[in-house]
Amino acid sequence: MKNSTAKVVRFAVVGAGTPNIATNHQIPGTVLAPHAHVELLQDIAPGVFDYAKRFQTRATQDFQAVLSDPAVDAVQIATPDQFHCQQAVAALDAGKAVVLQKPPCVSRKELDGLRAALDRHPGKLQILLNDRETPLVRTLRRALDDGMIGQLRAIMLRYRGRRFPVGNPRSFYLTAASGGVWMHNALHYLDEFYALSDRLPRITQCFATRNPNGAPELLGEGPNGFSCWFELDGIPALLEYNTMLLHDGLPGGIQRVLLGTKGELRVDYGETRIQHYLAGRDGMAVLPLLPRVYADASDDAVDSFGAAIEKISLNILNGKPGNGLAALAMTEALLAARESDQNNQIVEA
């Protein structure tokens, strides 16, 4: 619940004019976060005015108006991926703190641009990575902290299924330049590795492939299957991102495995049940999930966005840098994975 006397960050949310991640989850999450306030919405779509009514705030279709609005402390950017970098750089240069949806960028060139902007405005960029705030990932982290598998030794995350369908055949997301489903989504999983291990990837080795046997809205250009090992300072982390199950009826889901010196935590495909195996103990125990952060969150996604935005807001209020540099390092590792596959070599960061 908001404390009306507490200092809050006044956010503009960019990309808030259609039913999408911003309007369905991010803004409701921001509303829940005690140190965040929705000051202004922006979108090129006129629907932004309807959302302003719904969230009892102001709206504009003009991005420049966001940047020059003195009542806006920070800008949440939730537009499609290809606009992230340029809008973030513009907002940083306008003196705003920036909260950017993943992926922060889709190419090395953009990454360089973001890094340069962050150099000009140290600590002002944070990337909105909410997966680490879900009850599942928080519970896994808690179990690690409680020593339930001893010291963490390896992480494996396997995704199987298909990508989100992209209806518009001319969508940026179907082009090779977008980096495909890998650049669009995989940062979440690298950030999970980071959330669980406190370590960033230093070495990346990836092989990729492609299942071409699917409907155009599920395919796009480039590979759709990735087997990628990241070296997290001595901890191997496997990200198998298999979006090649393209036929109706094939199963989907994520399997997470954490191996430690004393045991294993495992969440199997399509489950949220955490299995716990311990050396010297027979059988399996099930770990109860931690509750949501906000009792009044409508779902886990809204809850996780609320938790992420609250932490981001506190960083802004306290002048702390947040995850900007780390998230850019992880983005570099994703770009490195593509290069590793193409050049048949490891890539070191």
Next chain:
Amino acid sequence: MKHHIGVIGFGVWGCHSLERELLATGRAVVDKMFTAPELGDNCFGENLAEEQRRYAEGCGATVVSRVDEIFNDPLIDIVSVMTAPKYKPAMLAKAVAHQKLVVTDKPLAMSAAEVEQLAAQDGFDPNRIFVLAGYWNRPGVAKLVEAVQGGRLGRVLDVTVRLAFMGGVFPGFVPTASWRSEIPSAEMTTIGSHAILTARRLLNTEITDVYARRRNMFYPEYQQVDAEDWCEINLRCASTGAIGNIVAARLPHRVPGEDITVEVTGERGYGRYASGKLELYADDTGNKETPELPNFCLSDTFNALLDDWESKRPISVNFNAALELQKTLDACQKSADVKQVVHVEK
């Protein structure tokens, strides 16, 4: 037809002696046994001579003092070579030269180059060597292999294998420096070979590139002798574009009911074998099949071997398959040494 077995190398890898499985078929007897310290380090601290005497007595065999007594015995048609890899090529060469059928464990030698020397022997017959390697004979894996080979998953694109020996260090086993010097690598070889060969069957084509790491994750006694207890492998098959990954390790804990776990993704479907259950989505229909699986029985593999051998059919994991495995292992070793992607030698 009764087969007669000569056993070479009791106790070195005594924990999984192949002749026992041959005996279980009821189609073979053990005639002679031979062992010597120079066939491999004794890591179980047993009194080998005494153990061997008792074991031989149990199966009605005689302990012989010279290995040639096995090779020169015309009644013996099968030789079980259970020496450390370092000493194996010499024994394999002799056995093959004496026209025996060899049953052995993986790997055949310390390197593919040594294995290739064997093949250069006059009149060498690759179908004379059976290598127990891979989990392709698990009924669930066998069904998956069948689906792949029958084209039911289409072109295979991705194979993943997790194989762990669980419950800590094998009871009684003490890793030693000399044991380590007699094997190409530790669990990358012991467990990894099974995983690689299984992946290879499912990929249905040669593995051309690997990236591998060996690690010490769990046991100081392994670390002390530079023997890894974990390996991870990434792989690619240039001919089909398929990729895959393998985790092979000796884990401290146990996951009840878990054996090997494999997943296969093809252009036309997906299959997963885990915890003894197979889920198969084949033929581009999206329909799930969960076939009933018979219990796994290792002696079935040996029955099939004897059937193949008696009717002169190619045997399931023969010398050529083992040579390819060894080349893949070599590439994995090299990759782990140089920490880079390595091409598998043709």
